[in-house]
Amino acid sequence: MFVILVYDVNQKRVAKVLKTARKYLYWVQNSVLEGEITEANFRRLKGELSRIINQDEDSVLFYIFGSMKYSSRELLGIKKGGETNML
């Protein structure tokens, strides 16, 4: 499945959340990551994040797609990050 992760957390925990999410997803721009992920890894990611964030203060959102077949993506301005397999 394809997941878009958006987070808004207390500054103290931004680095931690980012670091954890980067193991599974591609960084797109500040506070946004996306990528294909297996169900098992998704569960692991959620587990890891929920141990980091403060349930009363922080917010992490996941947009979950079965596949990217029926969606398209548009960009205004510069491309900051995203998935690449050739570097």
Added chain:
Amino acid sequence: MRKAIYLFSDGKLQRKGNTLYFESEGLKKYLPVEDVGEIFVFGEVEFNRKLVEFLSQNEIILHYFNHYGYYMGTFYPREHYNSGYMILKQAEHFSEQGKRIFLGRAIVKGSARNILQVLKYYAQRGKEVESNVKLVESFLNKVAEAKEPNELLGLEGNIREAYYQVFDVILQDKTFLYEKRTRRPPQNYLNTLISFGNSLLYSAVLSEIYKTHLDPRIGFLHATNFRSFTLNLDIAEIFKPIIVDRTIFSLIGRKEIKKEHFEKGLEGFALTTEGKKLFITEFEEKLKTTIKHPELKRDVSYRFLIRLELYKLEKHLLGEKPFEPFVSRW
């Protein structure tokens, strides 16, 4: 499925923040370690023990190529699927002549049948391939009688030659003439593409072998000698016509790859970085393409087909079901 990463830039690949990090001039990129299955290194990439350890932990395989795009070697992490039993079986099928020749024949047959499928496609499109089809068929008929692995390899060579001869008829492109098969280094554009494609496929098959209990060092058609891996060469034989050659046909047919994508070295030709990228993009596209699998009754990608081929081989070695190579239906 975990992805393949191709590194062309010169830079440093390292473990950072518990994931992979690639840094080169003006480029900083984190790669999600959980999403990376294999890494192909084409550039001048630095790495250290810590990285190799990390790759090993995460079961990521690393292939490296030299400046000309020749395969140089692989960091094949410690086996994570260990099976002494499977290795014994594999060795048994290698050393017992009858068992070895059975697998060798199956591989050559599979390869030839896939070649014929490709040729049939072009025959339908009105290309003059009939005489070469006959030639391939006549060699294919001799495969069942081959008694020695060397004899088989010879037949395999004959089949491939008869097939490559027809590339000129199929492509009808003056820039990309076949002439004859040349390697290390290839002497013309088409040969360069064939060599590059084959080495990509060998590496891709090796990566799939890593995910099974099989030992890549024991091949059946290609003799296990002092080179490190041979089983991947065997399995790649079956898929070359439908993956590598079709990639070449698409790229040349659509006139995407041009003269400018090659450079002449001291002894022969090589693809430029742009050319390699172009080839890899199309090659990856092919591996990702799905087909309806007749037995599994679901869509599977070509990459997964390679793995299925290995599972079939495992079943054969364990005596559960005789190995039948995959033959494309179109």
